[in-house]
Amino acid sequence: xxxxxxxxxxxxxxxxxxxxxxxxxxxxxxxxxxxxxxxxxxxxxxxxxxxxxxxxxxxxxxxxxxxxxxxxxxxxxxxxxxxxxxxxxxxxxxxxxxxxxxxxxxxxxxxxxxxxxxxxxxxxxxxxxxxxxxxxxxxxxxxxxxxxxxxxxxxxxxxxxxxxxxxxxxxxxxxxxxxxxxxxxxxxxxxxxx
Amino acid sequence: xxxxxxxxxxxxxxxxxxxxxxxxxxxxxxxxxxxxxxxxxxxxxxxxxxxxxxxxxxxxxxxxxxxxxxxxxxxxxxxxxxxxxxxxxxxxxxxxxxxxxxxxxxxxxxxxxxxxxxxxxxxxxxxxxxxxxxxxxxxxxxxxxxxxxxxxxxxxxxxxxxxxxxxxxxxxxxxxxxxxxxxxxxxxxxxxxx
Numbered sequence: 381x382x383x384x385x386x387x388x389x390x391x392x393x394x395x396x397x398x399x400x401x402x403x404x405x406x407x408x409x410x411x412x413x414x415x416x417x418x419x420x421x422x423x424x425x426x427x428x429x430x431x432x433x434x435x436x437x438x439x440x441x442x443x444x445x446x447x448x449x450x451x452x453x454x455x456x457x458x459x460x461x462x463x464x465x466x467x468x469x470x471x472x473x474x475x476x477x478x479x480x481x482x483x484x485x486x487x488x489x490x491x492x493x494x495x496x497x498x499x500x501x502x503x504x505x506x507x508x509x510x511x512x513x514x515x516x517x518x519x520x521x522x523x524x525x526x527x528x529x530x531x532x533x534x535x536x537x538x539x540x541x542x543x544x545x546x547x548x549x550x551x552x553x554x555x556x557x558x559x560x561x562x563x564x565x566x567x568x569x570x571x572x573x574x
Numbered sequence: 575x576x577x578x579x580x581x582x583x584x585x586x587x588x589x590x591x592x593x594x595x596x597x598x599x600x601x602x603x604x605x606x607x608x609x610x611x612x613x614x615x616x617x618x619x620x621x622x623x624x625x626x627x628x629x630x631x632x633x634x635x636x637x638x639x640x641x642x643x644x645x646x647x648x649x650x651x652x653x654x655x656x657x658x659x660x661x662x663x664x665x666x667x668x669x670x671x672x673x674x675x676x677x678x679x680x681x682x683x684x685x686x687x688x689x690x691x692x693x694x695x696x697x698x699x700x701x702x703x704x705x706x707x708x709x710x711x712x713x714x715x716x717x718x719x720x721x722x723x724x725x726x727x728x729x730x731x732x733x734x735x736x737x738x739x740x741x742x743x744x745x746x747x748x749x750x751x752x753x754x755x756x757x758x759x760x761x762x763x764x765x766x767x768x
Contacts, residue, residue, distance in 0.1 A: 381689055382721045385679070388714040390622045391692050391729050392590060392612055392646065394736070394749060417611015418586055419627045419702070419709050421741075426705035428584045431625070433613045452586065457753055464760030485579070495575055498585050508613070508702065508711070511620035515613050517702070520582040527576045535585050535742045542588070544738075544749060545756065547615075548729045552759070555588060555738060556750035559651055562739065565746070566658030 394544035394553050399466055400432055401451035401491040404443030407477040408491035411440040412467030414545035416452070419517060428520040429505060433513045439471040444516055447489035448504035452518075453496040456541045457554055463543060464552075485522045497526045497540040588738035588747050593660055594626055595645035595685040595693075598637035601671040602685035605634040606661030608739035610646070613711060622714040623699060627707045633665040638710055641683035642698035646712075647690040650735045651748055657737060658746075679716045691720045691734045 397414045415433040422428035430452065434441055444450045455463045466476060481494040490501040502518025509515070529539040537555060544553040591608045609627040616622035624646065628635055638644045649657045660670060675688040679695040686693040696712025703709070723733040731749055738747040 415612040418609040420707035465763040513614035552754040554750035556748035569659040
């Protein structure tokens, strides 16, 4: 294998395409965000924290700063065009509040997209500023899933059929096949190695 | 669509499975991490920041705290078993330093896995503590890619063939098909809507 250096080129892809929701100027607004992060693994009293990285110039940021609440919605492949559209137009210029049916969970200002297979509502826990981006770290409050996307009571990624995002060649991708089992498929090596 | 509430269940999946490298006690050590994040989008003088969330009890954390450098390596599907193994055993008990051929880039203490299709070396920029996890936010210094995984000079996710991770049903997944083009496929809606 011959490897070549690309400089500081971000290659942490594919990532998951989401639609972030917030109330801005009294109305739901939406922005397409694939620069997301899983911060920790919730356990016991420790909640789950998730991050979204949003350029500080975006309209959505105003609402998250004001209300300290937001949602992360996971659109399906069937929602590809509308998801892409949400990322093309700013709520500053175009009223996106009627694009989707809106639900509310426990939080007053985290609008949820009712026809997405999955939505999460979050309270803003901390904001980290890096360059011109605000990284909003949210505490997950509740998760809503289409019952048709459950298998054995758990969200099924195949049924959700999410949009994966590649910013290297700039494409949307689907997920493929289940290929293995974490914390099991390495066990044969464990026996040899110890 | 009928949706049901799951409580604060993290559903930001699939995520990308990576192997994080650090020098610990004078030797390279590796840990499998799928709880990663993209913080911002680099532009001009602003570097790219990426995050990894690692429980503070892990052996790897010692090395990252000491040297403030680490790597993020992207294994292929062909490396599924060894990637899973790396996540099953602690460097505290098992010497993992000889599992992979090691390369170094610009940083002295960010060991890179030479036979991974892609590796990134990072300087620790900031650590955010959430619950019992340390979220290491790294500044990306350089990216190394297998030349066989390039198309038109860019890393090609299909050729990299990454391991996706689902913690809801606990499975590894492959990527599927290219399904669309960001900042293009929503444009037809843009014309209607404005």
